[in-house]
């Protein structure tokens with residue numbers, strides 16, 4: 211077991227002057243489950259592949275434990291990797307797939323068979339050991355890929371979106387299985403996903419990347435309750451946080467005719483007179499006075515109800531691409547499930563106490579609480 | 580969702596039905612477009628023509644010359660009536676020295692095809708997979724080799740081989756065959772190796788396999804379809820190869836089937852033994868035809884694999 215340290219790690223791709231991963235500083239503790247999350251193309255896979263030795267490192271270093279592995283080939287790093295498409299050897303049986311590394315490492319046959327059996331038992335794969343991957347379901351293939359990793363008992367697991375090829379239900383089940391397996395084995399794990407729900411439910415800590423730059427690394431609760439900037443605030447949580455640009459006059463910001471006070475520390479840290487006010491859907495109270503909004507879409511989940519509302523105030527979009535944006539609504543408000551709101555209903559909204567986040571509109575950074 | 584009360588009715592409908600003999604095609608595939616009609620007509624014509632030729636060849640191998648010319652599409656009867664139906668085949672076999680030529684051809688074709696693939700596979704792997712510097716120009720260079728008709732090379736090749744004392748020599752023939760078949764084979768196999776996923780190699784690297792081991796235990800088994808296709812195509816091509824055999828081989832003992840057939844052509848037409856000549860053609864052609872029919876599916880999937888997926 212070991213820690214993993216990224217020390218100013220940087221990666222360029224040919225023909226692109228901006229690095230895919232830019233001076234990444236990250237410490238992963240021994241046995242920790244760290245999730246790398248961010249939108250597609252932000253450099254998660256590149257980060258993981260640098261750690262695995264599949265990608266060169268143009269600047270900085272990577273250490274596993276005390277060892278500097280920056281220039282070591284993959285096989286000398288003592289890491290195992292689970293690929294997005296599993297990368298099972300199609301011409302080998304499940305047993306041979308799982309045991310391939312041990313065979314290369316010249317482990318005696320009896321011990322190898324025993325280790326493969328143990329791994330298979332752990333993953334409920336015993337009856338499939340003699341099958342070829344083509345004859346397995348998606349979930350079984352995914353488990354074989356896991357088996358190939360855990361049979362090695364490596365210092366570090368690398369997983370690159372290992373659940374993205376499973377259907378939604380299986381993904382939720384497997385998510386908890388992987389997390390509990392990792393805790394049982396206690397192997398340091400770096401897990402890549404673009405799905406913030408997966409990140410928040412699985413990780414001990416979650417590192418949010420954007421355009422190759424680390425935005426914040428914190429526990430799920432930390433990320434959710436104290437997002438470091440506008441990007442993290444919008445990325446973490448589903449539906450996303452409502453982000454409303456507002457002008458500051460005196461000691462308070464004005465949102466839709468309602469003034470929300472800033473603390474002196476916040477006022478002092480502000481670099482201009484504009485802030486972004488962040489309020490999560492569950493942070494609103496529906497009452498008789500406050501910001502007025504009109505319900506446009508009601509999303510009934512049974513336990514909760516999300517009201518997508520339009521209002522006469524501007525809002526900030528964090529997601530760059532059109533398909534990542536949920537809808538061009540000013541507001542998302544959570545109401546209790548089956549509350550009976552309908553399209554066209556008028557709401558008056560006030561933020562609940564302690565539910566307001568302030569960000570500097572110029573820098574995007576969080577203002578101190 | 581059907582309402583509960585309609586369920587029994589549905590069950591009755593389910594019980595009283597027979598599955599279609601052939602599931603209906605998608606609406607887009609149905610109907611006859613002019614292109615489809617022309618295409619179908621062309622394919623069937625082409626097939627019919629080939630079947631007729633094959634029929635003619637096989638029946639003529641059992642006919643007397645008079646039958647061949649007067650009743651080209653009749654079934655053979657003269658030799659059958661005389662109680663010696665295989666007379667033509669015997670004539671060809673004995674006069675052309677096919678016995679020895681058969682052994683020579685099988686050995687030469689087998690060794691050449693295997694060596695061609697054994698040389699071309701690592702070359703194609705290196706060109707597509709190892710990130711060798713200048714691999715793209717080199718691949719193109721091989722492709723250019725494919726574009727040069729080997730007929731233009733026959734004379735310089737012959738002079739070169741003669742200087743080395745390798746004419747009228749099966750080893751020399753083997754070298755020529757391997758050299759001339761490499762461009763196509765390398766090109767075919769680069770397509771194959773390109774179609775294999777990168778992740779497998781990366782997985783092998785993480786599992787600790789050396790490039791050498793990755794090639795032999797992971798990539799080669801996966802490219803098996805491609806290797807077999809390359810092997811079959813080369814075998815068929817070399818089996819039928821005549822021009823080079825005529826130029827390079829002068830000694831009866833070294834004759835390949837195609838070369839021996841050429842000699843038989845001279846002798847049989849002189850003796851007006853057309854039945855025997857055609858029997859000789861059948862002896863040379865049919866083994867490859869049978870092999871091709873048996874392996875057709877394999878070859879086609881092999882040839883198209885590089886393109887799709």
Ligand SMILES: Nc1ncnc2c1ncn2[C@@H]1O[C@H](COP(=O)(O)OP(=O)(O)O)[C@@H](O)[C@H]1O
Pocket residue numbers: 223224230248249250251252253254255256257
């Ligand atoms: N082999 C490559 N060559 C050039 N650019 C690449 C290569 N791989 C990734 N990139 C670029 O680097 C950035 C980060 O990619 P990646 O790490 O795969 O993102 P993620 O896994 O977060 O979706 C992207 O902009 C991508 O286009």
Ligand SMILES: [Mg+2]
Pocket residue numbers: 254255256
């Ligand atoms: Mg990725």
